[in-house]
Amino acid sequence: MATAPDAQPALGEPRLGGRWVLRALARPPYGLRRERTYSVRAAEGGPELFLRLHRVPDHPLRDCYPFGAHDLAVGLTLPGADETRAGGGPGPAARLLRDLVPALFALDPGCRRVIAAPDEDDTATQLALESGGFRRIAEADLPGGSVVLFAAEPPGIARLSTALDDMPH
Template identity: 45%
Template sequence: MPALPAAVGGWTLRPAPSTPVDGGLPLPATARAYSVLRGGSAPAFRVEVQRVLSHPLRGCYPVGARDLLLSLLPLSARSEPEAAALLDALARALFGADPRCRRVMAAPDADDVPALERYAAGHFRPVAEADLRERTVTLMVVEPSRVTEVSTALDDMPH
């Protein structure tokens, strides 16, 4: 599991407890959680990163062994406008930390319009909906240009 650097796009990342702020179940041991701060202020976001293969989403969409699941949770309404730039910086940092990662995914609730807009503004694109045991999510992905620029035209395939 790649670790994020201590600073990303002008933000400071600090390791956070594995138990979510809403009191939900702790993250698996293979996941990492961070508090995200700007300057010396209180945390503005909580970031959680884990391998998709260690999450129930692994059976919902074709995933690679190095694909990551990213969750960004705003901790105040004031931080919402900065979420898109942070998501973009986080995705770039994750691709830099693990060059063999081909996809960073997000899975906001399908009916959570602010979250869907937040990820879309951060360059994540929706690819499918998935029914998990407790909710329906929209799978959103961002991929590096080295993946998206590969031609799939039959004439370009080796024969």
């Protein structure tokens, strides 16, 4: 099937190594794969998490910030309301995100930002995102309701100063 020259490539499968078991759940039979859905479980066992990957240009988040053509959106469904482990350590979703984000940047070297947008009332997912290395950046209204935007960037971009005095002029 031919694609337009500016069309984004299909999403590949992130390589998470042996620490995670990733199982594809939904795949469009034809055309470009603009969304991928997975069931993910730690290799040593534990709760099943559900992960959705989208390209931001094909997602309602495109209206919320000045996205890059290769930016990715992550949707995460947690198994229960409590994401932290007893003793306060990061739960499985935060550990997954710490492995997933570098895998996504490796999957598409043109990606400059991975975005997540949990509902504003979903504090468990917000905590998992923060514990998983995402920064809270803004709140936004989408057709389905209000969300909190979180972003993760590759280290080379995250270290760049955004102070006006540091900008070339």
